Amino acid sequence: MHSKITEFSELINKDLFEYFDTYLEEYKVIFDSMRYSVENGGKRVRPLLTLLFCDACGGDVKKALPVAEAVEYIHTYSLIHDDLPCMDNDDFRRGKPSNHKVYGEAFALLAGDGLLTAAFERITDLHKAGLYSADVAVNAIYTLSHLAGSRGMIGGQVIDLINEDNADADIDSLMLMDNLKTGALIEAACVMGCIVGEADEAKKNAAAEFAKKIGLAFQIKDDILDVTGTLEKLGKMVGSDEQNGKSTYVTLLGVDKCQELVDKLTEEAMSALEAFDDNEALKEYAEYLSKRDY
Numbered sequence: 001m002h003s004k005i006t007e008f009s010e011l012i013n014k015d016l017f018e019y020f021d022t023y024l025e026e027y028k029v030i031f032d033s034m035r036y037s038v039e040n041g042g043k044r045v046r047p048l049l050t051l052l053f054c055d056a057c058g059g060d061v062k063k064a065l066p067v068a069e070a071v072e073y074i075h076t077y078s079l080i081h082d083d084l085p086c087m088d089n090d091d092f093r094r095g096k097p098s099n100h101k102v103y104g105e106a107f108a109l110l111a112g113d114g115l116l117t118a119a120f121e122r123i124t125d126l127h128k129a130g131l132y133s134a135d136v137a138v139n140a141i142y143t144l145s146h147l148a149g150s151r152g153m154i155g156g157q158v159i160d161l162i163n164e165d166n167a168d169a170d171i172d173s174l175m176l177m178d179n180l181k182t183g184a185l186i187e188a189a190c191v192m193g194c195i196v197g198e199a200d201e202a203k204k205n206a207a208a209e210f211a212k213k214i215g216l217a218f219q220i221k222d223d224i225l226d227v228t229g230t231l232e233k234l235g236k237m238v239g240s241d242e243q244n245g246k247s248t249y250v251t252l253l254g255v256d257k258c259q260e261l262v263d264k265l266t267e268e269a270m271s272a273l274e275a276f277d278d279n280e281a282l283k284e285y286a287e288y289l290s291k292r293d294y
Contacts (some may be wrong), residue, residue: 001288002130004281005139008051008061009130012044015065016072019118033103033111034118037076040094045187045218046071052285053190053207056276059197066126067140069197070119071189074148077115078185080108126293132196137148147188156181169247175216183215206275213269214286217262221292223248224258266290 020035047068054064083090083098084105091101100108120141127137142283146152161264163169190207199207227250249258273279 002281003286004052004055005048005285005288008048008055009044010046011065012068012072013041013049016069017045019069019073019122029103029107029115030110033099033107034114036102037080037093037099037111038115038191040096042094043292044072046075046186048285049186049189049211050196052282054197055191056273056278056282057194057197057199057203058278059193059199059217062128063131064193066122066131067144067192068189070122070140070257071185071192072114072142072146073119073122073186074153077119077146078113078153080112080115082109082157087157090188090262096252113290133235136195136198139195143191143195144188146193152180152184152188156184159209164246167247167251171249171252174247174249174252178219179212182219183212184213186218187211198285203275206272210269210272210282210286213265213272214289216263217290220249220258220262220265221290223250224255224262225293226250227255262290 017035020031020038023031023161050068050071051061051064055061074238079093080099082088083093084100092098092099098108099111103111123137123140123144126132129133148154150158156177159173160181163173183218187199187208191204191209194204194207226248249261253261266286266289270283273282276282
């Protein structure tokens with residue numbers, strides 16, 4: 001693994017929980033609930049991409065940390081809500097009981113709301129501290145709110161719910177859903193790294209193109225792992241898509257064709273990285289994501 005990937009991952013995990021250290025005892029439970037899900041961390045793909053793109057643009061990754069954390073807070077809130085009985089009704093997340101199984105549905109709902117709000121508080125707090133300009137803060141907030149909102153991640157979740165019992169969804173429908181549900185927040189992570197790195201529009205556009213390709217590859221890989229993975233490695237039940245009668249890339253194309261598509265999308269994502277002089281770590285990370293087994 002490239003040294004920058006290891007270094008930046010350590011930075012993220014060291015700084016990510018500071019927000020949860022200040023509270024009144026009267027509402028401590030909500031901070032406990034928020035921290036519980038953020039600590040149950042997973043791969044930290046999105047915040048790591050933020051730092052890697054900031055670095056590739058010649059920016060200071062420490063200035064990008066609050067923006068990277070904001071993306072991870074929003075990703076975590078989406079997972080808390082996704083697990084709720086009214087949504088996917090999942091009892092486990094990354095090998096541990098889902099938030100609502102530990103804290104109850106009401107506090108899980110509020111923990112998600114708290115993390116969503118904390119994301120924007122984190123970005124503006126660090127602007128107030130003089131870490132970056134108002135223009136950078138506003139552009140980052142616009143990018144995150146646009147791509148995480150109803151025209152992005154939430155829109156994709158809506159399409160997923162509408163098609164929940166649809167075993168006849170075609171490839172185009174799946175790609176539209178996943179470009180929004182998964183790809184949009186990955187795009188926000190990549191583009192915001194460029195914003196903090198004060199990159200030009202060409203680099204921002206290249207980062208967005210990379211994100212669209214790698215985001216779709218990421219979701220197709222998840223579908224593969226739902227068939228080939230194990231509970232021990234994935235930290236969640238496998239085979240759930242098939243049990244629920246959902247149309248997936250694997251049901252439509254088969255495992256081998258899906259992996260071929262993952263490899264093709266990864267190559268296209270790497271081509272977009274030619275806009276950046278210092279792209280070695282990003283290329284290595286893209287390759288890692290395409291080959292992961294969890």
